[in-house]
Amino acid sequence: MHDAIAPAGPGDFDAGITSTPGSTRPEELSFHVAGDYHPPNGTLLGFWLYLMSDCLVFACLFATYGVVGRRYAAGPSGADLFDLPLVALNTTFLLLSSITYGFAMLEMQNNQVRRTMSWLTVTGLLGAAFIGVELFEFGHFIHDGAGPQRSAFLSSFFALVGTHGLHVTFGIVWLITLMTQLRQHGLIPANKRRLMCLSMFWHFLDVVWIGVFTFVYLMGVLP
Template sequence: MSATTMPGDHVDMPNGPEVVSGIDFHVSGHAHDADHSHDTGTMLGFWLYLMSDCLIFGVLFAVHAVVGQNFAGGPAPADIFEIDMILLSTFMLLFSSITYGFAVINMQQRKLRNTALWLIVTGVFGAAFLGLEVREFLHLWSIGAVPMESAFLSSFWLLVGTHGLHVTVGTIWLCVLLVQLYMHGITDANERRVMCLSLFWHFLDLIWIGVFSFVYLAAVLL
């Protein structure tokens, strides 16, 4: 970078650090005042990301609403869905939501060990949910209910698969977060990360409500 400095860079350079330190000053001043790391705007930014993610899911739900009855002679929801297994995975996600809440409470009380334990429990429930989902997908694949079969199955695999992908990413994030907590303890940065993943995790549970109500329960009745 510095090896190829242009004359213009010399003009810009003095401004750079000044701006950065200005931001740092405000951030630390803020954290001091409210004793809270999420006044930096990160939480609001992450929230806006979640809202855009919500739109992605909304579009996938809209697609499923439009083509969800087009079976093209293939299997219908009542033929292929095992509602008792869906109830089980719903409870896995619900349990993981409340255990994540307990992790956040313990983090705010600066109890690193309890925070990590609750996060691990959350991860186990998340992994159980993913295991049930993989089991369902393998079952569907084995009976020929593949995405290529009908428009209904295409949008089903896309919608539920996208949600499952999010949970997978969230579980990986959880593991990385545990390593960061182990290495650095409950710092401001780690606290912010835990709060962001908290939003992400609860958001995924919220999307799942739409999935089980609309994709599974209502479709089985129709």
């Protein structure tokens, strides 16, 4: 019969380990990363996924407007309500804000905190001007009896344009919050990452508004 094999003790395992030049010692092995760990580009990927979901929201609103946008219920049409010069001015405000945000990103790459915040301030003011004109337009429509309950056309119009306006409003709040963080902490990597996310969000709103301006306002004034 074979001799019984005695169970190995902890020291036997240590004795059987040989180290080679450049190898990691057993006590240096670690399977837990202490502290916060942020995957490279993880935030940007997640934010792209959010923007894709937002695209679906606006796609549904555009589709709804496309179906019921000509159902006026004997009420006013887009040709009766829309003031194209005012809408063109509002479009200019939003497009210029996208350009000024681009200047802010250039200054961020140069690590110029004050100049970055200056361009962000201009961007926020242009965004606020856009919201102000849009609220004036909505108030004028409602004062003339063309509220969202008047017809399917107006319901879909207020839903689409109002949802875009809410996004711009949230973007301005986000911008103010980010400027506060820049003032307190400067252009740290986390703030640069947040600026990149807000940049994608702001330019996304510009693209959506170009679709609104073309599909709703320009086509709305056609007979």
